[in-house]
Amino acid sequence: MDTKQILQYARSWVLEAGEDIRANINEPLQIDTKSTPDDLVTQMDQQTEKFFADKIRNQFPDHRIFSEEGMGDDISDLEGVVWIVDPIDGTMNFVHQQRNFAISIGVYEDGTGKIGLIYDVMNDVLYSAVKGEGAYKNGNRLPQLSTTEPLKRSIFSLNTTWLLEENTLVEASGIRELVKSLRSTRSYGSAALEFAFLAEGVLDGYVTMSLMPWDIAAGKVLVEEVGGVVTTGDNRSLSMMDRTSVCAARGNIHGETVENYINLKK
Numbered sequence: 001m002d003t004k005q006i007l008q009y010a011r012s013w014v015l016e017a018g019e020d021i022r023a024n025i026n027e028p029l030q031i032d033t034k035s036t037p038d039d040l041v042t043q044m045d046q047q048t049e050k051f052f053a054d055k056i057r058n059q060f061p062d063h064r065i066f067s068e069e070g071m072g073d074d075i076s077d078l079e080g081v082v083w084i085v086d087p088i089d090g091t092m093n094f095v096h097q098q099r100n101f102a103i104s105i106g107v108y109e110d111g112t113g114k115i116g117l118i119y120d121v122m123n124d125v126l127y128s129a130v131k132g133e134g135a136y137k138n139g140n141r142l143p144q145l146s147t148t149e150p151l152k153r154s155i156f157s158l159n160t161t162w163l164l165e166e167n168t169l170v171e172a173s174g175i176r177e178l179v180k181s182l183r184s185t186r187s188y189g190s191a192a193l194e195f196a197f198l199a200e201g202v203l204d205g206y207v208t209m210s211l212m213p214w215d216i217a218a219g220k221v222l223v224e225e226v227g228g229v230v231t232t233g234d235n236r237s238l239s240m241m242d243r244t245s246v247c248a249a250r251g252n253i254h255g256e257t258v259e260n261y262i263n264l265k266k
Contacts, residue, residue: 001081001109003130006060010083010117011128013055014103017048017087018121025098025122042095045069048087048103056083068214078111078240084217090190098122104192106217111240116221118196127196127222135199135225144227145201145250154204154253157186157194162209169209169245170233171263178207178261191246195219198248199226205249205257209233209264213240219248229254233262 021044030043046069053071056063060081065072067085075082083105088094090101099122107115116135118127129135135142161167162175179185186203188194191211197203199222217240220230232238233245235258247258 001114003114006081006107007115007128007130009055009059010105010107010115011126013052014105014117014119014126017051017103018119018124020051021048021088021103021121029095042088042091044094045088045091046071049085052083052085052087052105066213068212075241078108080110082108084108084214084240086192086214086217089192089215090188093189100188100193101190102192102196104214104218106214106219106221108217108240113217113221113224113240116218116225118192118218118222120193120196127199129199129222129225131221131225133225135222137200142200142226145198145204147227147250147252149204149250149252151181151253151256153183154250155184155186155202156182156205156207156249157188157197157203158207159187162207167209169265171265174261174263175207178257181261191215192219195223195248198228199223201226205247205253207233207247207257207262209245210243211246212243216240216244216246223248227251231258233258234264235259 049067049069049071053065063081065083066075086104088101089104093100103119105117114131116129127137162170163172165172194206198206223230229251230248233247
C-alpha cells in the first residue's frame with residue numbers, strides 16, 4: 001500500500017467533493033428515509049458516494065469500498081485495502097442546518113486503519129492522519145492530547161438519548177452520573193466531527209451507543225494518532241464490520257469512563 005499516493009488522491013477527491021457540495025448547498029433536496037424516519041438520505045449523499053466510488057475504482061481497481069449508501073462492494077471482511085466512506089456524515093444537519101456535517105473517509109489495510117480524512121465541508125477544514133505520522137488540521141500538526149487533565153475538567157460529546165431510561169442500549173443512570181462528573185457536555189450531530197474535535201483537543205471524550213463503521217473509520221485513526229483511546233462502550237476492540245457502541249477519550253480518562261459510567265444493556 002503506497003500510503004503517500006493514496007493520501008494525495010484521497011485528499012484531492014475530498015476537497016473536490018466538498019467544493020461541489022458547497023456549490024449546490026441551496027439546490028432543492030430530494031429527501032428520503034432509511035431505517036427510521038430520522039435516518040435521512042438525500043441525492044447529495046448518493047451523488048457524493050458515487051463520485052468517490054468512481055474515483056477509487058478507476059485509480060485503484062484492486063481496492064474495495066465499504067460505504068453507507070450502496071455504491072460500495074459487498075463487504076464481509078477487511079482483507080486487502082478497503083476504503084470506508086461516509087459521503088455526508090450528519091445528514092440531518094445537512095438537511096436542517098446546511099452546516100455541521102462532514103465527509104469521512106478511512107483507508108484500512110487488512111483491518112488496520114492507515115489513513116483518516118474528515119472534511120468539515122462548510123468551514124473548509126480538513127482533518128487528516130496517517131498511522132504513525134500524526135494528525136493534522138489544514139496541514140498543521142495537532143498536539144498530543146493532555147494526559148493530566150481529570151474527568152471533572154473534561155467536556156464530552158454525547159446525545160441526550162442515552163440519558164433516557166427507555167433507551168434500549170445503555171443504563172441511563174450511569175450516563176447521568178457521567179454527566180454530573182464532567183465539566184460540561186456537547187452534541188454536534190455528526191460522529192465524524194465529534195471525533196475530529198476530540199483529536200483537536202476541543203473535546204475530551206465522545207460516548208455513543210450506535211455507530212456504523214463508516215461513522216468511525218476515519219475518526220479512529222485521527223484520535224489514536226494524538227494519543228486518544230477508542231473502544232466499545234465496554235472497553236473491547238472495535239469491530240469495523242458491525243454497528244457498535246463507542247467510547248473515545250483522552251488516554252488518562254478513558255478507563256475511568258468505561259469502568260465507572262458505561263453499563264451496556266444485554
